[in-house]
Amino acid sequence: MAKENTAVFTFFGASGDLAKRKLYPSLFKLYQKGYLKDRFAIIGTSRAEWTDEQFEQIVAESISGIKEEAKDQASEFVSHFYYIAHDVTDKAHYAALDELITKLDEQYNVGGNRLFYLSMAPNFFGQIALNLKSEGLITEEGYNRLVIEKPFGRDYKSAKQLNEELTSTFEEDQIYRIDHYLGKEMIQNIEALRFGNTIIESMWNNRYIDNVQITLSEKLGVEDRASYYDTSGALRDMVQNHILQIVSQLAMEQPVAFTDADVRVEKVKALRSLRVYTPSEAAGNFVRGQYDAGDTGNQYREESGVPADSNTETFVAGKLLFDNYRWSGVPFYIRTGKKLADKFTRIDVVFKKPLIDIFAFPQKSDAALQANVLTIYVEPKSGFALKVNAKSTGQGFETEPVNLDFFQDADKEKEVPEPYERLLHDALEGNSTNFASWSEVAYAWKFVDVIRKLWDIEDPNFPNYLPGSMGPVASDELLQRDHWAWVYKLNK
Numbered sequence: 001m002a003k004e005n006t007a008v009f010t011f012f013g014a015s016g017d018l019a020k021r022k023l024y025p026s027l028f029k030l031y032q033k034g035y036l037k038d039r040f041a042i043i044g045t046s047r048a049e050w051t052d053e054q055f056e057q058i059v060a061e062s063i064s065g066i067k068e069e070a071k072d073q074a075s076e077f078v079s080h081f082y083y084i085a086h087d088v089t090d091k092a093h094y095a096a097l098d099e100l101i102t103k104l105d106e107q108y109n110v111g112g113n114r115l116f117y118l119s120m121a122p123n124f125f126g127q128i129a130l131n132l133k134s135e136g137l138i139t140e141e142g143y144n145r146l147v148i149e150k151p152f153g154r155d156y157k158s159a160k161q162l163n164e165e166l167t168s169t170f171e172e173d174q175i176y177r178i179d180h181y182l183g184k185e186m187i188q189n190i191e192a193l194r195f196g197n198t199i200i201e202s203m204w205n206n207r208y209i210d211n212v213q214i215t216l217s218e219k220l221g222v223e224d225r226a227s228y229y230d231t232s233g234a235l236r237d238m239v240q241n242h243i244l245q246i247v248s249q250l251a252m253e254q255p256v257a258f259t260d261a262d263v264r265v266e267k268v269k270a271l272r273s274l275r276v277y278t279p280s281e282a283a284g285n286f287v288r289g290q291y292d293a294g295d296t297g298n299q300y301r302e303e304s305g306v307p308a309d310s311n312t313e314t315f316v317a318g319k320l321l322f323d324n325y326r327w328s329g330v331p332f333y334i335r336t337g338k339k340l341a342d343k344f345t346r347i348d349v350v351f352k353k354p355l356i357d358i359f360a361f362p363q364k365s366d367a368a369l370q371a372n373v374l375t376i377y378v379e380p381k382s383g384f385a386l387k388v389n390a391k392s393t394g395q396g397f398e399t400e401p402v403n404l405d406f407f408q409d410a411d412k413e414k415e416v417p418e419p420y421e422r423l424l425h426d427a428l429e430g431n432s433t434n435f436a437s438w439s440e441v442a443y444a445w446k447f448v449d450v451i452r453k454l455w456d457i458e459d460p461n462f463p464n465y466l467p468g469s470m471g472p473v474a475s476d477e478l479l480q481r482d483h484w485a486w487v488y489k490l491n492k
């Protein structure tokens with residue numbers, strides 16, 4: 001039975017793309033499932049001079065994909081939405097917002113719980129937090145929580161400054177830094193897989209694991225986000241946050257208990273032992289790419305809004321090393337990029353081969369023992385597969401790899417909550433396990449900053465990969481040097 005949550009939400013950036021595409025549909029799902037019932041109100045703010053009715057109409061459109069039988073429910077849901085025109089940079093506007101929050105709090109008997117969601121350009125984040133405090137919107141009655149979108153800074157220095165601005169108003173445990181990958185079912189499953197299975201956790205170390213490979217592959221290009229993306233690039237956009245969050249979950253020690261505080265301690269410890277490269281190590285262990293023109297699409301430099309001489313990377317691959325007892329000597333290879341062969345996310349954990357292959361003679365050379373690989377399929381399909389060696393059926397004795405696998409069935413897959421639905425629910429419940437703590441963000445930036453600084457001064461020689469490929473050749477060479485190859489390869 002779903003537990004009802006009570007809150008007045010204030011959405012800054014309520015007319016924006018994220019709010020319309022992801023946030024309102026996710027709130028509606030929570031409403032349909034009973035996590036939000038009667039005692040909640042949602043205030044939208046932006047500079048546009050809209051009425052409540054106009055805003056309700058926008059919200060209704062954003063959830064219009066719903067089934068016919070949910071139409072009544074949708075109109076009840078939409079009646080909880082209110083709108084106030086508000087310029088976040090104008091302190092004088094906060095008093096009217098406070099008045100509306102207080103009024104709705106009483107009207108819906110919310111108990112003083114205030115959840116502020118910053119769905120706007122990040123340069124406003126600090127200022128909004130400061131204004132919320134100075135203009136008296138932080139009250140003592142219920143809780144005050146701040147949900148904050150990415151990106152959290154553009155390097156360690158700016159992230160630290162932003163964090164100082166936020167923490168002058170909110171305590172760390174009131175700040176929910178969104179990383180939507182942490183809301184994905186199979187990313188959350190990493191902990192269950194590791195700490196719920198002796199067979200896996202007992203082998204989860206450098207005695208048995210040879211290397212770990214993480215791929216976040218996108219088929220689309222930069223689309224209409226050039227103004228943001230060109231100042232970011234794949235390193236900041238995907239590696240600093242999503243990939244390092246995944247890495248920390250794969251690498252961390254077992255938490256004392258499955259609580260947000262205990263999980264965070266272990267993730268931070270893992271990130272602290274990630275080796276921060278010197279510039280020359282970074283040059284040897286990281287490669288970048290930018291997509292060229294394909295049969296149908298433009299090259300990145302010809303995309304609308306991208307400068308013709310842009311050196312922004314649309315692809316990154318790298319080798320990460322940990323200096324700790326569990327992982328010493330095990331490379332974590334990562335890669336992500338736009339306009340690659342397909343849209344998918346997967347993690348391949350490659351185990352060491354048996355020290356001696358007793359079947360080597362008289363097997364054919366192509367039937368040699370292969371490494372066991374545990375693949376975690378994150379998207380589009382979700383499941384696990386373990387590749388093991390087995391005897392080929394028939395006369396003689398040869399081995400062949402077979403898969404032991406589990407995939408979520410299609411009906412269940414449809415019921416899986418969207419990341420934003422799950423994360424909004426967690427923020428309402430006060431559970432920050434699946435949000436990035438400041439220390440995690442800080443260590444991630446320190447790691448990424450060295451690579452970024454190096455790339456900012458070196459000429460990359462772009463473009464260097466074709467759409468539909470898996471990135472530049474240098475990405476394959478990164479593993480070949482270590483006598484390895486990406487487990488996921490294109491079937492050419």
Ligand SMILES: NC(=O)C1=CN([C@@H]2O[C@H](COP(=O)(O)OP(=O)(O)OC[C@H]3O[C@@H](n4cnc5c(N)ncnc54)[C@H](OP(=O)(O)O)[C@@H]3O)[C@@H](O)[C@H]2O)C=CC1
Pocket residue numbers: 012013014015016017018019045046047048086087088089118119120121122149150151
């Ligand atoms: N869109 C996406 O898919 C994703 C977005 N994000 C993050 O979410 C956040 C929002 O992104 P997105 O929705 O795309 O942004 P948009 O540019 O679509 O929306 C920005 C919003 O901010 C409002 N706004 C701008 N200036 C002011 C101001 N001075 N005072 C009050 N409101 C203002 C705009 O309304 P108005 O101009 O009318 O004031 C609008 O509602 C960003 O941090 C982004 O990085 C993260 C992941 C994915």
Ligand SMILES: O=C1O[C@H](COP(=O)(O)O)[C@@H](O)[C@H](O)[C@H]1O
Pocket residue numbers: 180218237238
């Ligand atoms: O945060 C971001 O993620 C998306 C990819 O997310 P996914 O859930 O579709 O895998 C990426 O396209 C975008 O550039 C980035 O900002």
